[in-house]
Amino acid sequence: xxxxxxxxxxxxxxxxxxxxxxxxxxxxxxxxxIYAILAMSLDLVLGYxxxxxxxxxxxxxxxxxxxxxLSTMYGRGFWTTLAVGVVLAALVAAVFGxxxxxxxxxxxxxxxxxxxxxxxxxANRWVSLTKGDNGISxxxxxxxxxxxxxxGSAAFYYLALVGFVLAFAALRVIVRSPxxxxxxxxxxxxxxxxxxxxxxxxxxxxxxxVAGAVGGFAGVLWAYYNGFVTPSDLDxxxxxxxxxMVALGGRSTLVGATLGAAVIVLxxxxxxxxxxxxxxxxxxxxxxxxRFAPEGIVGAxxxxxxxxxxxxRQSAA
Amino acid sequence: xxxxxxxxxxxxxxxxxxxxxxxxGLMAVGGVSLDVAPGERRAIIGPNGAGKTxxxxxxxxxxxxxxxxxxxxxxxxxxxxxxxxxxxxLARTYQITNLFPRLTxxxxxxxxxxxxxxxxxxxxxxxxxxxxVLDRARQVLDAVGLGAKAGAxxxxxxxxxxxxxxxxxxxxxxxxxxxxxxxxxxxxxAESALMTALLRTLDPGITLLIIEHDMDVxxxxxxRITVLHxxxxxxxxxxxxxxxNPLVQEIYLGAT
Numbered sequence: 001x002x003x004x005x006x007x008x009x010x011x012x013x014x015x016x017x018x019x020x021x022x023x024x025x026x027x028x029x030x031x032x033x034i035y036a037i038l039a040m041s042l043d044l045v046l047g048y049x050x051x052x053x054x055x056x057x058x059x060x061x062x063x064x065x066x067x068x069x070l071s072t073m074y075g076r077g078f079w080t081t082l083a084v085g086v087v088l089a090a091l092v093a094a095v096f097g098x099x100x101x102x103x104x105x106x107x108x109x110x111x112x113x114x115x116x117x118x119x120x121x122x123a124n125r126w127v128s129l130t131k132g133d134n135g136i137s138x139x140x141x142x143x144x145x146x147x148x149x150x151x152g153s154a155a156f157y158y159l160a161l162v163g164f165v166l167a168f169a170a171l172r173v174i175v176r177s178p179x180x181x182x183x184x185x186x187x188x189x190x191x192x193x194x195x196x197x198x199x200x201x202x203x204x205x206x207x208x209x210v211a212g213a214v215g216g217f218a219g220v221l222w223a224y225y226n227g228f229v230t231p232s233d234l235d236x237x238x239x240x241x242x243x244x245m246v247a248l249g250g251r252s253t254l255v256g257a258t259l260g261a262a263v264i265v266l267x268x269x270x271x272x273x274x275x276x277x278x279x280x281x282x283x284x285x286x287x288x289x290x291r292f293a294p295e296g297i298v299g300a301x302x303x304x305x306x307x308x309x310x311x312x313r314q315s316a317a
Numbered sequence: 318x319x320x321x322x323x324x325x326x327x328x329x330x331x332x333x334x335x336x337x338x339x340x341x342g343l344m345a346v347g348g349v350s351l352d353v354a355p356g357e358r359r360a361i362i363g364p365n366g367a368g369k370t371x372x373x374x375x376x377x378x379x380x381x382x383x384x385x386x387x388x389x390x391x392x393x394x395x396x397x398x399x400x401x402x403x404x405x406x407l408a409r410t411y412q413i414t415n416l417f418p419r420l421t422x423x424x425x426x427x428x429x430x431x432x433x434x435x436x437x438x439x440x441x442x443x444x445x446x447x448x449x450v451l452d453r454a455r456q457v458l459d460a461v462g463l464g465a466k467a468g469a470x471x472x473x474x475x476x477x478x479x480x481x482x483x484x485x486x487x488x489x490x491x492x493x494x495x496x497x498x499x500x501x502x503x504x505x506x507a508e509s510a511l512m513t514a515l516l517r518t519l520d521p522g523i524t525l526l527i528i529e530h531d532m533d534v535x536x537x538x539x540x541r542i543t544v545l546h547x548x549x550x551x552x553x554x555x556x557x558x559x560x561x562n563p564l565v566q567e568i569y570l571g572a573t
Contacts, residue, residue, distance in 0.1 A: 196400075
């Protein structure tokens, strides 16, 4: 409950501060919001259901390429690209899920990785549609048919914020619902869930598709934000970064995925000023997380709060 | 589909016909046939490795038999997946405690209580908005004596309390046939007596199959006994007959 209020406070401050921030920080915040949507969608399968997917960038890519292709080659507007991006990501997740969910553990991880590479390969090689390695550029700023324009970076920031709030609210309702609880049960004991009467596979499959759809939604915003889309938007490094956002922030909290997204986006932008070896830093962050905060930032905060309360009580006694 | 009837004319709760299961070259269960009438309380005993737990897994659907046929309340369930069998009124507990360790006791029971209801697919509002499921979960917790522990995390419970929760999870879905795999495993004599007392309060309408090593417990809870040895039924009947059976005495006490 306390955490929620803190979250709402942070949200309010973000809303107010947006346009006042220097452009560089506004950029970081906008990127954070979009990546947070992707990370939260991964959290649904990784944190809540206990399925380590290493191909989640594929859904970002599907959403982003839907925008790139439809807006530049067919002149479609925001709402069409949004609908196609989300539905396409969900459909591809539905197909991938059939393949990947036959496996568990590290095999699931390897299969999702391979399927992610398939989408990346398509983006690279299907040149007539995706323009291959060059990517698709000059994607127009989105026109929502509303009286104001999203061309400015402050206005786009608000669009990303609304998208983030919608995704957060939707995922939060899901994870707190009876269905969301079944996902946690599957994470804790699949065999018990089966004998209790749950069709475990079906629950995982639904979660996988929902995560894909929300990932596609992040991709739609990402393409409009950048104004271009290239295969590097969905390569393996992005999947790894997303996984790390969830692990670093704290699994199965949604808030954690958002915090993780903020840290990784900030770090990536800072590091890239000084060195090309971003993946090396990412590896160090991963080791640091596993070693010192296996439950992520949120878990560490929780422990710290419990510990300080204990200290306070002891000193009072 | 024709229902299978026992000699008394009522539909059998469970019928196994020549059920076998082999793992590679090892025959864990070799052609077991068993009729269990509704409301019957039966113990399944036998030395370690006799195939008792494997037999339970075959009945619950966690393992598929290599041969034979399994019928539950007159329905062929031989190849049905576990969740479909649960929907037909089957529940089981585990010898090695199998709970949701990082959830609270109440959340464990809620998962069990909603398992057979369509609301398990509801994703549009919070679980706390379903008072019927929460009430059912609390009711079962009270029944097994864990009402006061509803808010505790399962991994913080004592072993005895975890065994009680095992029973609660199995009861939450109001099963018609309950498989209990060594409910007193690892319990102290005092805890074991409490567990036995708890199991004696179960609705007499529930058909009960119990794997039990403790003969006192088995005798208190059941009236019929099936003895399994190397995956085969070596004795089956009222407990007096079974305990007087020379083969059973040989298995349990060694050849004289």
